[in-house]
Amino acid sequence: MLKLLVSGATGTTGTAVIQLAFDQDDLQVVGQASRSTFFQAGVDADAIVDFSHPELLARTLAFAVQHKLPLVTGTTATEPEFEATLAKAAESIPICRAANFSIGVSVLCRLVEQASRTLGEDFEIEISEIHHRRKLDAPSGTALALAKSAASGRGRCLDEMAVLDRSQLKTPRNRDELGIQALRGGDVVGEHTVFFFGDAERLELTHRAADRSLFARGAVLAARRLLDHPPGMVSFDQLLFSAA
């Protein structure tokens, strides 16, 4: 039995984690945190899963360190300074943080790296992503992770290639750049497409998330596998593919 604390329990993704506990006999939610409530000290839990807000994540992280609980977090839009806090916490607990807990997206990152390496510089890379109107950050963490995979396939660093806004450029596209476009609206859970534009051919690799349950399943899988890890930052990719 995996006993979980859920941070962001009232949110759309946190609710999907709680729903999963109804569906999986060996999963139990033993505590919840949101804007108005927080975990009770002394609760008997194995790990924490967090899909919340940077403010709640900061409190949840402190609680995880204090109680030596492994933490799986998917919260995005954190400040750059938070990275140091997270790294410090990972000295005492295992932490898995991912921009996207979809197993399909993890495989997509690998495919994109391979396609980018094989197609080479004759193909120009663009990424588009679509999310619901409530999303705080743009481009999405997943779009950036896909962009990093594409850049890495070319042996390049994303910072040298990324173009997020062309409105001031007034120049033709540089073969070397990697454009990222974010669309926002409605209730779209998440769609990402990586385009490889060649001469007379185009490859498109797309992932579409249909509902939040896929993130919940991925995060709970990560929590199960994180239990065996020593303190440190562990990627979702490591947890998925090292056990495959």
Ligand SMILES: NC(=O)c1ccc[n+]([C@@H]2O[C@H](COP(=O)([O-])OP(=O)(O)OC[C@H]3O[C@@H](n4cnc5c(N)ncnc54)[C@H](OP(=O)(O)O)[C@@H]3O)[C@@H](O)[C@H]2O)c1
């Ligand atoms: N990595 C992934 O695979 C993945 C997948 C989906 C979402 N996400 C990320 O997970 C996070 C949550 O997404 P969501 O769509 O589930 O969000 P949501 O529906 O808006 O839920 C947010 C949760 O955080 C709490 N919260 C919001 N603002 C807060 C504040 N200022 N202080 C304390 N608690 C606060 C909310 O509590 P109240 O209900 O009390 O306001 C709620 O429980 C986002 O960062 C999103 O980008 C990541």
